[in-house]
Amino acid sequence: MTPRRTMATARRVLAQLRHDKRTIALMLVVPVVLISLLKWVLDATPGAFNSVGLSLLGIFPFVSMFLITSVATLRERKSGTLERLLAMPLGKADLVFGYQIAFGTFAVLQALIATSVTVWGLGLKVIGPTWAVVLVAVVVAELGTAMGLFISAFAETEFQAVQFMPAMVLPQFLLCGLLADRQAMTTPLRWLSDVLPLSYAVDAMQRISTQTYVSRATWLDLGVVLAFVLSSLLLGAVTLRRRTD
Amino acid sequence: MMHTLDVQDLTVVRGGKLILPGLTCTVQPGLVTGLLGPSGGGKTTLMRAIVGVQRIASGSVSVLGLPAGAPELRHRIGYVTQSPSVYEDLTLRENLAYFAAVLDAPAADVDRVASEVDLAPLLDTVIRTFSGGERARASLATALLGSPELLVLDEPTVGLDPVLRRSLWVLFRDLASRGVTVLVSSHVMDEADRCDRLLLLRSGRILADGTRAEILAATGTSDIESAFLALVQEEPS
Ligand SMILES: Nc1ncnc2c1ncn2[C@@H]1O[C@H](COP(=O)(O)OP(=O)(O)OP(=O)(O)O)[C@@H](O)[C@H]1O
Numbered sequence: 101m102t103p104r105r106t107m108a109t110a111r112r113v114l115a116q117l118r119h120d121k122r123t124i125a126l127m128l129v130v131p132v133v134l135i136s137l138l139k140w141v142l143d144a145t146p147g148a149f150n151s152v153g154l155s156l157l158g159i160f161p162f163v164s165m166f167l168i169t170s171v172a173t174l175r176e177r178k179s180g181t182l183e184r185l186l187a188m189p190l191g192k193a194d195l196v197f198g199y200q201i202a203f204g205t206f207a208v209l210q211a212l213i214a215t216s217v218t219v220w221g222l223g224l225k226v227i228g229p230t231w232a233v234v235l236v237a238v239v240v241a242e243l244g245t246a247m248g249l250f251i252s253a254f255a256e257t258e259f260q261a262v263q264f265m266p267a268m269v270l271p272q273f274l275l276c277g278l279l280a281d282r283q284a285m286t287t288p289l290r291w292l293s294d295v296l297p298l299s300y301a302v303d304a305m306q307r308i309s310t311q312t313y314v315s316r317a318t319w320l321d322l323g324v325v326l327a328f329v330l331s332s333l334l335l336g337a338v339t340l341r342r343r344t345d
Numbered sequence: 346m347m348h349t350l351d352v353q354d355l356t357v358v359r360g361g362k363l364i365l366p367g368l369t370c371t372v373q374p375g376l377v378t379g380l381l382g383p384s385g386g387g388k389t390t391l392m393r394a395i396v397g398v399q400r401i402a403s404g405s406v407s408v409l410g411l412p413a414g415a416p417e418l419r420h421r422i423g424y425v426t427q428s429p430s431v432y433e434d435l436t437l438r439e440n441l442a443y444f445a446a447v448l449d450a451p452a453a454d455v456d457r458v459a460s461e462v463d464l465a466p467l468l469d470t471v472i473r474t475f476s477g478g479e480r481a482r483a484s485l486a487t488a489l490l491g492s493p494e495l496l497v498l499d500e501p502t503v504g505l506d507p508v509l510r511r512s513l514w515v516l517f518r519d520l521a522s523r524g525v526t527v528l529v530s531s532h533v534m535d536e537a538d539r540c541d542r543l544l545l546l547r548s549g550r551i552l553a554d555g556t557r558a559e560i561l562a563a564t565g566t567s568d569i570e571s572a573f574l575a576l577v578q579e580e581p582s
């Protein structure tokens with residue numbers, strides 16, 4: 101891996117995005133629209149938006165970045181450019197980290213916009229600091245990017261890639277503590293919930309929404325999510341094969 | 346003399362099917378070698394093995410004195426895949442600049458290779474709007490970055506008009522005269538006339554290996570297409 105090649109790859113992916121204004125718009129606008137919709141749907145139930153909205157802010161960025169990244173890397177594979185790159189002196193980690201840096205940049209932007217609209221536009225009340233909310237949203241978006249990169253290695257067609265989304269996201273959505281309290285789950289479900297990264301993101305968001313400060317436990321949750329980001333990236337680089345059938 | 350390519354007893358299985366059943370051949374430096382044969386004969390598979398992206402079952406492939414796929418080789422080989430592999434959503438310049446950065450090629454290479462394939466006027470155009478032939482040349486331009494010693498070109502002239510085809514063959518000749526080894530595949534037999542040496546490949550086997558004149562003399566034919574048919578007939582089945 102060389103920084104020059106990693107950055108060249110990141111710049112190239114960003115240039116591809118720049119030529120695709122509609123995708124940029126969708127990336128930045130869709131989470132905002134969804135959260136606004138949620139706010140209006142829950143308007144009749146006092147306090148409901150406050151308890152759910154923040155957790156969803158920790159889930160939407162994951163979903164959208166996961167989808168975008170897995171489709172983009174699949175396209176790289178299908179277009180033959182991956183085969184060409186792997187015959188060139190590009191490290192496998194250069195490719196994976198280059199993608200992560202490029203999409204990760206957008207992830208930061210997306211998280212900033214979604215959080216600002218939710219907190220200031222829709223009036224979500226957070227007891228903890230707002231920057232911590234942004235931080236969790238960013239880390240979750242990075243997680244979506246990293247896992248999308250990793251999972252796309254196992255998809256051979258666009259249809260498969262799109263199927264991975266519900267397969268990866270819905271179980272996490274059900275088990276992350278948003279629909280049912282994690283402590284109240286049966287032991288096997290609890291274990292499953294414990295090995296899924298989004299559970300930690302939702303835990304962190306819930307702590308931030310009720311504590312005035314960022315506690316050790318919150319940092320620990322964030323650390324776990326970051327560890328998932330790093331391991332997904334490393335696995336993504338390791339599972340990429342130069343030689344194929 | 347050292348061969349640029351030395352393939353010994355190469356066996357490749359793809360999707361459970363034996364594609365190359367122990368293929369042996371060599372390619373000499375500084376020449377244009379044509380890899381000719383019918384569709385499905387294994388040309389792409391052999392080329393993928395040479396550039397080190399094909400998983401092989403057994404045998405050896407040595408390229409410029411090193412085992413195929415060695416990291417030291419990745420700077421020294423230019424590879425054009427059969428279907429054009431460039432980023433559709435980038436301009437030609439953005440494509441070339443990226444691949445040049447990956448190859449550590451000088452920035453001036455971008456303009457040089459674009460004019461070598463006659464695409465200089467389209468440098469700032471997005472590939473998506475290119476015609477099929479323009480795309481193929483964009484893909485070829487990428488392989489010329491960084492002045493590789495070996496060019497592996499998988500059907501680079503398919504779908505091009507006669508004028509363009511001729512100008513590309515002039516380019517291949519010119520590269521060979523500067524010492525570059527060029528391996529070109531084609532299933533169009535009349536491209537044989539432009540190659541220094543030929544490898545005829547069918548069903549994963551080399552039917553003939555030599556100059557055009559040698560192959561014609563050995564088969565008592567007057568063109569490569571007839572030579573090919575004669576060789577197919579005498580092959581033990
Ligand atoms: N990914 C794959 N999995 C399984 N079999 C494959 C795969 N790719 C190619 N083959 C088979 O390998 C054989 C040789 O294919 P190859 O692409 O090397 O032929 P070719 O000589 O390049 O043909 P063409 O002139 O049509 O490009 C074919 O029979 C093909 O069906």
Ligand SMILES: [Mg+2]
Nearest residue numbers: 388389427499
């Ligand atoms: Mg082929």
